[in-house]
Amino acid sequence: MTSDQTPRAGAILTVDVGAVVANWTQLRDRVAPAECSAVVKADAYGLGAARVVPALAAAGCRTFVVAQLEEALAVRRALEPVAPEAQVFSLGGLPPGYEGEFIAGRILPVLNHLGEIAAWRAFTASRGEVLPAVIHIDTGMNRLGLGPDELDELAGHPDWLEGINVRYWMTHLACADEFDNPMTGEQLERFRSALARLPKAKASFANSSGIFHGADHHFDLARPGCALYGVNPTPHLPNPMRGTVRLDARLLQVRNCSAPMTVGYGAAHKVTGPARIATIGVGYADGYLRSLSGKGHVFVDGVAAPIVGRISMDLITIDVTGLPENVAQAGRMVELIGPSRPVDTVAAEAGTIGYEVLTSLGQRYHRVYVSGE
Numbered sequence: 001m002t003s004d005q006t007p008r009a010g011a012i013l014t015v016d017v018g019a020v021v022a023n024w025t026q027l028r029d030r031v032a033p034a035e036c037s038a039v040v041k042a043d044a045y046g047l048g049a050a051r052v053v054p055a056l057a058a059a060g061c062r063t064f065v066v067a068q069l070e071e072a073l074a075v076r077r078a079l080e081p082v083a084p085e086a087q088v089f090s091l092g093g094l095p096p097g098y099e100g101e102f103i104a105g106r107i108l109p110v111l112n113h114l115g116e117i118a119a120w121r122a123f124t125a126s127r128g129e130v131l132p133a134v135i136h137i138d139t140g141m142n143r144l145g146l147g148p149d150e151l152d153e154l155a156g157h158p159d160w161l162e163g164i165n166v167r168y169w170m171t172h173l174a175c176a177d178e179f180d181n182p183m184t185g186e187q188l189e190r191f192r193s194a195l196a197r198l199p200k201a202k203a204s205f206a207n208s209s210g211i212f213h214g215a216d217h218h219f220d221l222a223r224p225g226c227a228l229y230g231v232n233p234t235p236h237l238p239n240p241m242r243g244t245v246r247l248d249a250r251l252l253q254v255r256n257c258s259a260p261m262t263v264g265y266g267a268a269h270k271v272t273g274p275a276r277i278a279t280i281g282v283g284y285a286d287g288y289l290r291s292l293s294g295k296g297h298v299f300v301d302g303v304a305a306p307i308v309g310r311i312s313m314d315l316i317t318i319d320v321t322g323l324p325e326n327v328a329q330a331g332r333m334v335e336l337i338g339p340s341r342p343v344d345t346v347a348a349e350a351g352t353i354g355y356e357v358l359t360s361l362g363q364r365y366h367r368v369y370v371s372g373e
């Protein structure tokens with residue numbers, strides 16, 4: 001799986017673009033006849049948008065979602081040779097004075113408040129054109145989007161949308177991953193009642209988990225992110241998605257210790273008897289979160305070895321006392337993330353979510369892109 005070709009890097013990050021595509025295809029089939037976009041913000045959740053975007057476009061994805069204009073322009077460039085007609089939208093609104101960049105880059109702005117709607121309308125008027133945009137209605141997040149008062153105002157002034165081709169009305173779910181939380185149903189009701197008061201256009205509602213709440217949550221366009229990258233969108237059930245990343249690192253050194261020695265910064269791990277400690281060249285500077293200190297395992301030839309002591313900037317220490325000496329040897333590759341230790345497991349051990357583990361993956365790894373099975 002991971003060859004020994006790269007001793008120059010401390011670790012090898014293998015990204016299975018084929019698995020990302022398979023995950024998208026699964027979600028596309030699940031939401032059909034609604035359309036399935038791909039949320040590729042934050043460099044495709046850390047996996048590398050330059051590789052992920054063309055692969056998804058080749059598989060038929062025609063809508064890409066990012067958070068910022070700069071990201072949108074990079075996605076547009078990645079799409080150019082494969083699917084120049086695809087639509088790209090940028091969730092973070094319309095920075096004043098940048099209207100022309102959206103048009104030049106063929107990026108759809110997501111208009112989040114009445115000020116942005118007015119600015120886009122003024123821009124369309126100045127060009128004498130009808131221009132497309134997405135409009136975000138807040139149904140409970142209280143971050144971005146038209147709040148209830150703004151919605152009332154807009155519903156009472158349909159002329160404020162003159163010159164704007166509303167591609168989608170969209171909203172975003174707060175608790176979709178908690179399948180017994182009534183909030184999702186409340187947001188669905190608020191979204192439906194908002195749509196009933198607004199000019200007719202397509203609608204977009206569900207993120208990854210939202211898709212699994214059923215067809216009445218799909219509307220016209222689903223917006224999955226995390227599930228594409230293998231994070232479980234249904235945490236109460238086995239993960240229906242394929243893992244997409246694998247992180248393997250080389251054992252740099254293996255040493256014998258005995259009580260009363262300690263390991264690493266803060267002398268945080270105390271050796272209680274004869275022990276063998278191995279060191280790996282990955283640390284928090286690589287996005288291997290420091291909160292994983294003393295938590296969880298890595299896998300050496302499929303055998304679990306506990307992480308001991310603090311995660312430092314460049315190094316991790318593991319206890320390989322229980323492993324045969326010919327297995328736990330310097331030079332051996334060990335699995336930190338992969339089939340034995342999925343992203344969600346690492347996240348739970350770190351006290352965070354898979355999204356953060358993925359988007360933290362560092363730039364020091366030797367990255368290998370494969371298209372598995």
Ligand SMILES: *Cc1c(COP(=O)(O)O)cnc(C)c1O
Pocket residue numbers: 039041091171172206207208209223224225226227
């Ligand atoms: C990030 C994001 C998504 C994707 O959410 P996932 O939970 O990763 O599927 C969808 N819509 C909006 C508005 C987002 O910000």
